Amino acid sequence: MRFDIISVLPDLLDSPFAHSILQRAQKKGIAEIMVHNLRDYSTNKQKSVDDYPYGGGSGMVMSIPPFARCIEALQAEREYDEVIFMSPDGVTFNQTIANELSGKGNVIILCGHYKGIDQRIRDLFVTREISIGDYVLSGGELPAAVLVDAIVRLIPGVLNDETSALSDSFQGELLDAPVYTRPADWNGHKVPDVLLSGHELKINEWRHEQALLRTQQRRPDLLED
CATH class of the missing domain: 1.10.1270.20 (tRNA(m1g37)methyltransferase, domain 2)
Structure with a gap:
């Protein structure tokens, strides 16, 4: 199973994926986890990926072009089963969803920041929106790590005792x-x-x-x- 995670803070995900079960799954070739820096897909000199919200209000909104370029570049390389946006207003993540997603092949995960991402990205690209709880974090990276961890441990061959996950x-x-x-x-x-x-x-x-x-x-x- 392959995960492509799009983030403005890719270094934040170095540690969660470099240890324990997730590290083992990658070394075995059972899971592939790639983190993409959204700023690499910005074309302005400042490499900014956000702008002021239409209609006024506080905070900044993550803009369309960098996300669209990154998603389209990935989709040109392979087919994806899901494009998931980690969002507080998504469906609350649970074991049933983890079980379902563990049977997928390729998944893109979008990590938001600030006041969120332009709604048009959600409308045009996102196939599923997931929340890990009724609270707000600084960004989508930690929820993405939670999602990947819960899914990967269910993939056959990852745990030494495959029946262990069935009794969780x-x-x-x-x-x-x-x-x-x-x-x-x-x-x-x-x-x-x-x-x-x-x-x-x-x-x-x-x-x-x-x-x-x-x-x-x-x-x-x-x-x-």
Whole structure:
């Protein structure tokens, strides 16, 4: 799977993609993550990519030409399944969307700044708008990193244990059950007996019950949905 991320701050994404699972996925050739500097597609001397908003008001708006040039240059090289804009007013990202996007081939991600991007870019190029929550960040780079991380770990061959992702929270609309490791008894605080029983059916039943209970207590909205 290939990700092409368009940003005015490409250096901000160096670290998230250079470690852990994302680094491993790229070294294996399972995922390719390319970050493009939007200023490289500006034709003015100052390499600016924003301008004052029509109708007045505070802040600056990211202009059409640099985004259009970059997107069109990428689309001339390959076909893309999605052009995603990270935006606070997009659809809230969740595990279902991550599962769906992990089956795609090539994806472009646009990172906004300032007051946002010219609406015409959204109308003409963007196929999907995604938010990572009901709050505003300084730019779209961190949401883009969240999106890529959540998707890449689902691609077959990325995790050493591919079944691990299938038991994560939100898979099956439930939070994950509590997990334990050694020692079995730490200062009198013991691991539940069922997990030490070796009885797979009982363990699975316990985990499902605990997942349901935790979801009821912490995220009842998931059960309502």
